[in-house]
Amino acid sequence: MQEQDNTLSMNLDKLETGWRIKELRMAQNISVAELAQAAHVSKSLISQVERAEVYPSLKTLEKIASALKVNVGDFFQGESLMKRAFILNDYTNDLISEEGALFCGLKAQAIAPAICSYLEEFAVAGDYIAVCLDTHFPDDSFHPETKLFPAHNIKNSHGHLLYNSVAQKIASISERHPKQIIIIEKNRYSAFVGTKLDIWLRSRGVTHITVSGVCTDMCVLHTVIDAYGLGYKVTVPRAVCYSPNEEGEQFALEHFQTAMGVEVIF
Numbered sequence: 001m002q003e004q005d006n007t008l009s010m011n012l013d014k015l016e017t018g019w020r021i022k023e024l025r026m027a028q029n030i031s032v033a034e035l036a037q038a039a040h041v042s043k044s045l046i047s048q049v050e051r052a053e054v055y056p057s058l059k060t061l062e063k064i065a066s067a068l069k070v071n072v073g074d075f076f077q078g079e080s081l082m083k084r085a086f087i088l089n090d091y092t093n094d095l096i097s098e099e100g101a102l103f104c105g106l107k108a109q110a111i112a113p114a115i116c117s118y119l120e121e122f123a124v125a126g127d128y129i130a131v132c133l134d135t136h137f138p139d140d141s142f143h144p145e146t147k148l149f150p151a152h153n154i155k156n157s158h159g160h161l162l163y164n165s166v167a168q169k170i171a172s173i174s175e176r177h178p179k180q181i182i183i184i185e186k187n188r189y190s191a192f193v194g195t196k197l198d199i200w201l202r203s204r205g206v207t208h209i210t211v212s213g214v215c216t217d218m219c220v221l222h223t224v225i226d227a228y229g230l231g232y233k234v235t236v237p238r239a240v241c242y243s244p245n246e247e248g249e250q251f252a253l254e255h256f257q258t259a260m261g262v263e264v265i266f
Contacts, residue, residue: 090134091214236253
């Protein structure tokens with residue numbers, strides 16, 4: 001039991017240090033690449049530290065602290081500088097399952113482990129999670145998507161349910177951290193249009209959001225655009241987004257960076 005407690009403590013220390021470094025970096029509007037260059041370390045190392053995948057040596061911490069113009073002790077103390085939320089878009093059976101009405105391909109299924117990892121990270125950190133589900137109704141002739149796509153994500157259908165391992169992870173987090181998670185049904189590409197997402201985030205003091213899901217060049221794109229317009233700081237990790245349209249996805253990722261200054265993690 002003592003060994004297990006020590007391991008848990010080490011993991012929490014690693015998480016808290018990574019979060020604190022990311023908070024300080026983002027508060028100064030410094031990208032991962034810029035911090036890595038200033039600290040004379042690799043970009044991948046900074047990303048791994050912030051994700052709590054590795055714990056840096058004291059020498060590395062000193063380099064990062066110097067680059068951020070803070071003391072090493074600042075990585076281990078003080079109140080959080082930001083409140084975060086993880087936004088998951090449309091990871092439903094109709095889009096992710098091979099039997100789905102709009103199956104996005106096996107590569108869409110392949111991002112499930114990364115999504116689950118992010119979900120757990122945010123939950124354990126005490127941050128917030130918004131699961132946003134594309135929701136349609138039978139024979140809705142007034143909806144613009146009716147002319148563009150086959151019927152999909154029909155409310156209360158099997159296709160409307162979350163996919164497989166992600167559904168299991170959401171169920172687990174909902175049981176353990178019910179006050180940190182919300183399920184939102186949306187009827188347009190953006191998770192902000194016609195929903196209470198913005199007021200839910202603001203009432204909890206959220207200023208930074210991480211956007212994920214499918215498709216990168218559709219619902220993720222429109223959600224990011226609205227988040228930017230509403231004044232949120234936005235991060236888009238490539239590992240938790242996917243679109244079968246490679247050109248559309250490349251456009252979206254570049255647009256995030258060049259038009260909105262969104263931090264895209266590759």
